[in-house]
Every structure is written in C-alpha cells, then in structure tokens.
Amino acid sequence: MAAGRWAPGLWRACNWLMAAFFALAAVVQVNDPDAEVWVMVYMIPAVLTLLVGLNPLVTGMNLGFWMEIQQIRLPHNSESRSAQLPGENQGSPGPPSPEEASCNPDHPHPSSGNFIWKSVSAIHIFFCITWAVGLAYYLLLHTQQNIIHEEEGRELFGLVIITAWMSLCHSSSKKPVGGRIQLAIAVVIALFPLLSWVYIYANKEMRSSWPTHCKTVI
16 A cells, blocks of 8 residues: 555544634634635535545545555455365455445445535535636736735635645545655645744734734634
8 A cells, every 4th residue: 555554544634634724714704804705615615624534435435445545455256255265264254345344333335425525525616716716817917015915815825725625635536645645745735724824923024014804813
C-alpha cells in the first residue's frame, strides 16, 4: 500500500481540521454585511467535511480500495475461500469476503455513493467557482493594493480554499487520498488556512487598513 496504515487516519484528521476551520470561518462572519450568505458558504463545507472525517465512505468510495487501505486481503474468487487442501487446518479462517467485511464495524461497507453528499458538494463547488471567477475579474479591474488588503481578495481566498478541499473530498469517491502526493496535498491545504489566519491575526499592521467589521472578530 502506497501510504501505509496511517493513511486513513491522516485523511480523517485532515478532514476534522478543515471542518474546524470552516466552522470557525463561519462564526467570524457574524459582523459581515452579508453575514447570512457567508455563514452558509462556510457551514456547508464544514458539515460535509465533518461527515467525511467521521466516515470516509460517505463520498461513495470504492469498496475494494477501502479494504485495501484498511489492510484487508480480498480473495480472488469465492472458490479460493472454500477450497482447502486435505492437510490444511480446517479451523483456520480464510480472508474475509466483501459481505463479511461489510458486517465488520471496523470496516464498514460503502454504498454505491451517498447521492446527497455528492450532489450538495458538487453544487457548492460549482457555486464557489462561479463566485470566485467573478471576484477575480473584479479584482483584476479594481485592485490598487495587495490583494489580501482587499475584502474581495480575502473572500476570493476563502472560496479557493473551499473549492480545493471539497474537490479533493469529492474525488476521493474514486480513490480516497491513498497516495503520498495526494496526502501531502491534503496536509498542505489543511494547514495553510489556519497558519495564514494566525499570521494575519498577529500582523496588526496588515489589518490596520481593513474595514471595521473585519477587525472586531477573533
């Protein structure tokens, strides 16, 4: 296995971290003029990401791959399980079948895909991309200083982070972040917004030109 036994745990931890970030980002929108809109923009990925952290199979990932990352060896066919040589120990258990593994609480059986999760995430990704394109075009025409000093620039960064993470979660339905490169991307995305937030909060000079509603929360 490419990423080792720790891959599922690391993937879940990244999702919990991102769920916390999105929830915190939603909370600090209370003073924004468009608070209702931005709270929803962040709360939707917060809930979707938390669900992935609690159960990675919610994205509809492939059963065989989930068993692979859980270190479960599947038989090539049903006959290979039942057929034993005369001298073999009849009491020794063979590798579990998909049906048996699905009954194991440690290795839950994924459905063909959680339609609601995938639909909501796809719609939200499309919404964020559309909004991000509009903000990028506006900034291209009107930006006069560092993009992070523009409220629209900070909004754009938030939409990009949401889009990047939800796209990563959505793509896990085919192969859940099991490779080293994909896990590295997940870790970078998960740490970047929180570290950036700490840096911006500590940099009072950077926040001096921000509007009042951006200075009075956290």
